[in-house]
Amino acid sequence: MTTFDGWVFPTGFPEVASTAEVVIAVPGVDGDAEIRVRFPELSEGQVESLARLLRERREALLDRSTSEIIAAIDCVARRFLSPGDPLRQAALTALPGTAGMSPEMAEAVLDGMAADWTAEHLNELVVAEFGGLAPLDGLAPLPGGRRGRALGLPLSVHIGAGTVPGVAVTSMVRALLVRSSVLIKPGLGDVVLPVLFARALAEEALWLAGCVATLYWPGGIEGIEEAVLREADIVVAYGGDEALAHLRGNTPIQARFIPYHHRLSLGLVLAGASGEQGLTDAIARAVAMFDQYGCVSPRALFVESDSEDEVRDFAASLGEAFERASAELPQGRLPSAEAARLHQVRGTAELRGAAGEGVCVLTGGAEPWTVVFDPTAALADDPPQRFLRVMPIADLDRLGELLRPLASQMQTMAVAGMAGREREVSECMARVGVTRVTSFDRAPWPPPWWHHDGLGPLTVLVRWMDIEN
């Protein structure tokens, strides 16, 4: 039995006497192990004091340069990336159990996420968002002959989903870059990294760590969530539509609310591209990464072709690639509700095949991947467990018609065979609400400068002040 403390208060905040815990059952060969995630039970008064402290500490941030902030964050990022560092070891020890991932996956996810917190990536992000560091450091010239200053809101509250480890830290880092204090509630599956990050930040730069409170509590506990939201100047929230609607309802009207709600990412193989070297492996890895839980994970694949046979053969060749990807990045634990769903969907596909609808099902032997060739181009309620429905699509117009109703939910479109068709593809994708077109190789790892769900990840956090001549 392991216990993990799911909170880090800024120095000077009194420890809380009363704690509670959530138990995560981790299935193993010798029966279930348990991880206990403890969390403090804060009164509304304590939440108010914590918010007051974070606002006070934020004043110290205003005297620091953006470069200093980046350097402090970079120190922690490098420790997460450095093979011998105890911080990395602690993360890799705690991640598989809490996030339900295989150790190999945990390592890949940590490497990919922590790279985004390095100075190189953060500088790239700030430059992409503001044209340079200057507008964050003080009055600066802006495009169009304007002048202005960008400053984050005093206290940002972040509510994570817990789907993909590292997302909460990225949210925290973005807020610190624009000089917002951070009160972050990670999801249970992402509780480890923000806690370890905050502890390490206190070792590297106490002035910055003083602006951060990490605090897990299980969703649905009354009192604390409302109290935290009342204190926010801005709320950045990740999660399901229902959960976000609830959070939005409890956020004060003066506070900004940034919802990163459910998104749908898909794959598209354009005509003539299905034979591209390495394509099937790239697709399999894009699907396998985060065990397909990422908002960037392709959930279905369209192949532009007028030959069903060609697409069926392509689906068959994906099977081998999925098997290889499973060996490289083994599947984490399958929640029982999703295992149940998987049988329903696989069985239904098999039956549709048996009924002569042309559907073929390929599944892993010991590994739970599934590739379904489905000649009917229609999205289905497929479970996110390395499950890919492969469907032929006549052309981009037809794809556009199919996706248009989903425009408010679309995110990444991983595309193969773009050469010579960039303009046509980008026009089609922009019109159906896709916010990111990329390759299958890059799909799991957006660049630092990406417009997250179509929004500038930093500009969405700041308040601009314009100076008029």
Added chain:
Amino acid sequence: MQGPDERFLELRQTLCETFADGYERGISDETFNRLALEIFAFQCDANPTLRAFATGRGVRPGLTSRWEDIPAVPAAAFKALPFSTTRLEDVQRVFRTSGTTQGGRRGEHHVRDLLLYHASALPHFERSLLPDGARPRFLNLIPPAESLPDSSLSYMTSMVTEAFSAEGGAYFATPTNDLDLNGLEAALDAAVHEGVAVLLMGSAFAFAHWLESVEPRSREWVLAEGSRIMETGGFKGRVREVSRSELYARLSATHGIATGRIVNEYGMTELLSQFYEGVLQSESDTPLDDRVLVGPPWVRSRILDPDTLEEVDHGEPGLLCHTDLANAGSVLTILTEDRGVRRGEGFQLLGRVQGAEPRGCSLAMEDVLRASGGTR
């Protein structure tokens, strides 16, 4: 050579006879196995899809010797395909699931012959709700079959009301599940006045709605001794407004019916047999947590490992899979998405794993499809 229709009629005859004395004589493992394999072979002959499905799973009808080897059809498949052993235009009734998932596409159960529905549902209902031979007045918070012809629950409610209700049985729900609150109040008043025992039947949702209407006005009844309640659905551990113990306590207080006389029913549109808690058959008051759902002897329910679909050890949780001989006209063995655990003579439905939270971000394809109106 016997034609498919004669073969079905003969099977139906055998099954009706088997069900009729199934409680008295019991159905031995051997009889169950023989009948199940016979039905499976018949269904494969009558429905090429099932045959191809079974063959794809390496099971050949006629060569199989154990009913447990019959491949289970997932309940979700009823949303994608019609399963019938006769031409679709010849089935007697199509029941549809309420279908809130898969972008609103509803599952369809093509019922070839309603006689088997009656032959299975009536005796098990009688044994579970009326074991004392009582004939209370049925007051239903469920719409009647004629107003909701594609609801299997409405069909069953009308069937048992016609068969067993004392004079004055009535319905207080519209096809959109609005309740006739005044009508129900008047009917309860009348039953109290006449000293007639009642059976109230409704979904957990309908009862909660009913209580919200009468409780603020402090309306209470002390219904005649022998009164009872059948509550269906709503307790599969999903997020809910009211816990089961709270609902039962409030139902009990409002109607003067002990919680031990409130019976939970679990049924599926895809199955012609139902499951009930056998609490009315026992003298002692079984605590809610110890109650188990029991099907009739012609249904065998297994708990399967969610990874391997092998049967789990006794007491281990898993997926519920039902083999229902009454389903001879459609699909014999059905794999559900419900989690359960074997206990005593039956099983208990399980809720969400403790401490588990729904995982967000890309997870809810269902949300995405629902929000967009659905594409399949």
